[in-house]
Amino acid sequence: MLVAPTQVLRGENSLQSAAEAIARLGKRPLVVGGNQTLGIVKPYLQPLFKQSKLNASQATYSPDCSETSLASLREAVKEHQADLIIGVGGGKALDTAKLLAHQCQLPVVTIPTSGATCAAWSALSNVYSNEGAFQYDVPLSRCPDLLILDYELIKTAPQRTLVAGIGDAIAKWYEASVSSGTSTATLTIAAVQQARVLRDVLLQKSSAALESPGGEEWREVVDATVLLAGVIGGLGGANCRTVAAHAVHNGLTHIRADHHALHGEKVAYGILVQLRLEEMIQGNQLAVSARQQLLKFYNEIGLPKTLEDLGLKNITLAELRHAAEIACRPGSDIHRLPFPVLPEQLMAAMVSTAYECAEVSSLRV
Ligand SMILES: [Zn+2]
Numbered sequence: 001m002l003v004a005p006t007q008v009l010r011g012e013n014s015l016q017s018a019a020e021a022i023a024r025l026g027k028r029p030l031v032v033g034g035n036q037t038l039g040i041v042k043p044y045l046q047p048l049f050k051q052s053k054l055n056a057s058q059a060t061y062s063p064d065c066s067e068t069s070l071a072s073l074r075e076a077v078k079e080h081q082a083d084l085i086i087g088v089g090g091g092k093a094l095d096t097a098k099l100l101a102h103q104c105q106l107p108v109v110t111i112p113t114s115g116a117t118c119a120a121w122s123a124l125s126n127v128y129s130n131e132g133a134f135q136y137d138v139p140l141s142r143c144p145d146l147l148i149l150d151y152e153l154i155k156t157a158p159q160r161t162l163v164a165g166i167g168d169a170i171a172k173w174y175e176a177s178v179s180s181g182t183s184t185a186t187l188t189i190a191a192v193q194q195a196r197v198l199r200d201v202l203l204q205k206s207s208a209a210l211e212s213p214g215g216e217e218w219r220e221v222v223d224a225t226v227l228l229a230g231v232i233g234g235l236g237g238a239n240c241r242t243v244a245a246h247a248v249h250n251g252l253t254h255i256r257a258d259h260h261a262l263h264g265e266k267v268a269y270g271i272l273v274q275l276r277l278e279e280m281i282q283g284n285q286l287a288v289s290a291r292q293q294l295l296k297f298y299n300e301i302g303l304p305k306t307l308e309d310l311g312l313k314n315i316t317l318a319e320l321r322h323a324a325e326i327a328c329r330p331g332s333d334i335h336r337l338p339f340p341v342l343p344e345q346l347m348a349a350m351v352s353t354a355y356e357c358a359e360v361s362s363l364r365v
Helices: 019-023 035-051 067-080 091-104 151-155 159-180 186-211 216-239 244-252 256-260 263-282 285-301 317-327 343-350 355-364
Strands: 007-011 029-033 057-060 084-089 108-112 124-128 134-139 146-150
Touching (some): 007 216, 029 035, 029 067, 029 091, 035 057, 035 084, 057 067, 091 108, 146 216, 159 186, 159 244, 186 216, 186 285, 244 263, 244 317, 263 343, 317 343
Parallel strands (some): 007 146, 029 057, 029 084, 084 108, 108 146
Antiparallel strands (some): 124 134
16 A cells, blocks of 8 residues: 655754655655756755765656657656656646656655645556646555655745645545545545545635735644645545546647636646536535635635636637547546536536535625
8 A cells, every 4th residue: 555655854944854764765866856946945954065075966757647748758767767756836846757767767755845745645646748737646655755745845835835735635535535535445434434534624724824824824834735645645545546537637728729727726626627528417405505615715715616717718719629628538537426427517517616605605695
């Protein structure tokens, strides 16, 4: 089982005291990140490397966590004779670093610079095309060897990244309860229940967290998006997979205009689409009230409720159909729903995520 990283260092300025833990894993680290992040993190990492006499080199994963980037990073590993990979940044940077380490059979350290995903924790990497279209995911042989969660570093990230992280993390409940809610396996039951706890923590604390970055609630919410979301993935494993919310995300990445929305923003919108499908096809009344509750929550914290909110107001019918067809491909996680979904039904759900709400308010008027 791949439940958790071997070691987690967490706290205010935890990176400063990580020299020994890093040096235990290797002497010639290759630091993998985006160009901008590598610049931001350099003043944090340089003193650590000096302190432990590590010979470090760095490389970018640009243009994406893609097969091309991974091929050139494997060359960089060879050239530097790296014996350790350190990933710094958001989900894609960390996914690249983890997969690179997996391919080269090296240990890996993850240093998230935002609360946008649980990629620092999980034993899974998503691979995209150079243009950012989702291709496939790769289960890894283990969770990272060391995760360094430094609140000071996370605090420097734009607020929007944590909002996206809240969207990605809250999806765990809506997806796990559908894919695994009836499981009788002890660890899967535990994972689904943790997902419910995670949802409740986020519903209760997100607004206060976003109002005071660095404060008590903010830390709790960062722990929820980066750590607890990872625990659930670890406990649930392959039995507790993503469903329609992530399938909708995957479909959207194949639309060219989509690329300024973050992973968690698309997933958050995908939850509403999933609930809408449950409502339209299954007549599920619980899905109706869950969607109303989420629409209110999204309003409070600024998660996208519609295609327009995602910046896709001018999407063509052909593009919408393309995204829906990708999401409904054989083998897509959307088919973990307890009923079949056709692209036409998915398209109808995608354009009506805020529908009921509008109708209810117009009735009230
Ligand atoms: Zn996700």
